[in-house]
Amino acid sequence: MIDILYFARVAELTGKRTEQMPLPAPVSVAQWLTQLNTTYPALKDIRVLKVAVNKKHALPDALIHDRDEVALFEPVTGG
């Protein structure tokens, strides 16, 4: 299982802030995003999706492992 966190507009589009999903085998961030887009077609409205794995920004080829904390959000707009 992985713990998923959704933030800001992504949380609005998925309709939830957190959830758990099974992860039978490690996948790349890019592969995982493709799967998630199937689960949540509304995410297609978002031009750029960013992923953090265990609270660190992750590139599309980074691997997601079982028990990771995976966060999904739009490019940040603080400051």
Next chain:
Amino acid sequence: MITIQEADFDAGQLIRQLHERSQGHAGAVASFIGYVRDYSPSQPTQELFLEHYPGMCEQELNDIEAQAAQRWNVIDSTIVHRVGALTRQQQIVFVGIASAHRGDAFHACEFIMDALKTRAPFWKRETLADGKAFWVQARESDTQRIEKWTKTDQTSDPVIKQLEDHK
């Protein structure tokens, strides 16, 4: 020192505390404050809601502070970022740098703000006076500003180097 809070902050007090922590070693303190501004002249902003990723925010800001300290002379620094519901003209963020000299203080302060804008997981939701609400979109200009720090080493810039040498 990194703080993420809902409450407002007293910038004068933060600057004084930062200077006191430097125990007389700082000849310069540079600071920056970011405020809630109107979305456009015709569309006043009524509320700015700031969401954040607890834990990751602190980690990113710590890392940004450490990078600044590696690159410039930084005796101590303070970052305060507010979250939650903010209204027009309120303060959002404070960055303060205590350094031996002003050049390092200015550069480190600007670098921290540029890095924070593109890396620290905060998101702004804007509500305009007419009730229209939307999530603020990241700007390309912010990405360009942080890229400039990786492209040119400020200290090897001939003009800046010359000025630093004559201080």
